[in-house]
Amino acid sequence: MLNFLVFAVLAAAVMLAVCWPVLKTRTAGPARAQYDEAVFRDQLAELERDKARGLIGPAEAEAARNEIARRLLSVGQGGPAAAASDAGKWTVLAAAAFIPAVSLALYLAIGAPGQPDLPLKARLDNAVANNDLLALMAKAEAHLAEKPDDLQGWEILGPLYRGTGRYADAAKAFANILRLKGPDAGVYGDYGEALVLANQGLVPKEAAQVFAEALKRDPKSPKARFYAGLALKQDGKTAEALALWQALLADTKPDDSWRGALEGQIASLSPGAPALSDEQVATTQDMSAEDREKMIRGMVDGLEERLKSSPSDLEGWQRLIKARAVLGEMDKAREAYATAKEQFKADAEASAALAQAAKQIGID
Known part of the structure; x- marks a missing residue:
């Protein structure tokens, strides 16, 4: 508990140091109003000298005199602003004290101040038991850095990368699985999909070749058939893509996870899409x-x-x-x-x- 109080005091001290230029009162030297008043009086004197030498006409001199006099009178009206400035200083000071206090109270209420530290080694050792995906990935990466030919390690890491959106890393992992396991239709499908996702949904040439390899080994592979159709669509071969997808739809069950995406793609190639003028x-x-x-x-x-x-x-x-x-x-x-x-x-x-x-x- 003492540690948290120390941290709160340190936080308040830091905020006070940051706010100090606003809080401190300037006492040395004349006030700004005195400088302004002296300047305006010099301008009035200079105006009279110019008028006496004929450098300025009477009408222009009168207008300039009125303007300088107006500014001179406004110099003495800084009281309210000064008061407002003082109020602002108190606001800053209150914030400097209030924010650390509230932060400490919230942490004590909803945080876990009694929770012991968890060193990295302990976190990695308990990654599976705690379902800690980031720690599990770090553990697998460290293991594979030492043993890059461990098939099981890559089989763990590939899906983790894909699940966390690291598609380029997932593609590398699936490529390593193919290298160690040998040709496999399912892994080819996962590898190609990761390449597509890493390429913002476009099917690169390498992925198209990967899906072709998957279909050689399993002509009914749903993932390979779907992305092969997407490659055809992106190449402008819409009739071929539509035929491939309709054949896939015929083999797709109502509760298959890819059915919605497949139906949407088929609809996008069908005539009758909403047209705009x-x-x-x-x-x-x-x-x-x-x-x-x-x-x-x-x-x-x-x-x-x-x-x-x-x-x-x-x-x-x-x-x-x-x-x-x-x-x-x-x-x-x-x-x-x-x-x-x-x-x-x-x-x-x-x-x-x-x-x-x-x-x-x-x-x-």
Whole structure:
């Protein structure tokens, strides 16, 4: 407890030292008002001399005299400001005492002053038991620095790097796993994914080659198929990407974790995405991505409201279904499809068109 009191006193002393230039009172030398008064009186005397020598006209001299006199009179009105300055000093002094006191009280209330120190070695030794990910990574890194061919160490470190957003390091870890373990479809998928994430979502050439190696060993690998499709899309081969993703969707279960992302990508390649007019496109140029998405969502919501009053607009329903999917709102896309099917249940041709729109985005 004594240590915390000492730290609080030290903190207050530091704050007092920082605030001292504001707190100290200047007593040496004349006040600023005296200097100002002397300057203005000299200006008045100089003005009279210039007037006597004819260097300035009577009207100009009178105007200058009035201005100097006004400034001279204002010099003596510094009392309130000085009082305010004194009040400000007391405020600073109160803050210097208050902040350390409150900090100490909060720490004693919600902190753990009785907790013993935890040296780094002890933290590393108990990393697994305490579920301390940072300590666990540090321990694994230290171990692998000495034994770089320890496969198990890399298998621990790779997922930890990926889970904490260190994608470039994760890619290196998975590369080492491949080096020590040999070709493996799952590890190739993890390696390629880490390369993509480290490259801000773009599939570099090296990652595309890695996914190709994964598919040679497991043609059904979901991760490799998904990213292989993404590489095709980014290369402008949208038809091939769509075919690959639709085949993957057919093999995907409703509760698979990647289904939502897959459906969104399929929807992005399907016709019927929300379209903006030329005027709206110009308006969105200076918008942030968030504001632009809000605008598009507003358009789609408006389309949905319009269809409530004009439910026989088949094209509108098709656009709504696909637009919801493009926005990643797959549940709303399904709701729109169900409503449209009910609306056109007596029209075989319209029902077929709706089914085709739903199939393109993978909800039928």
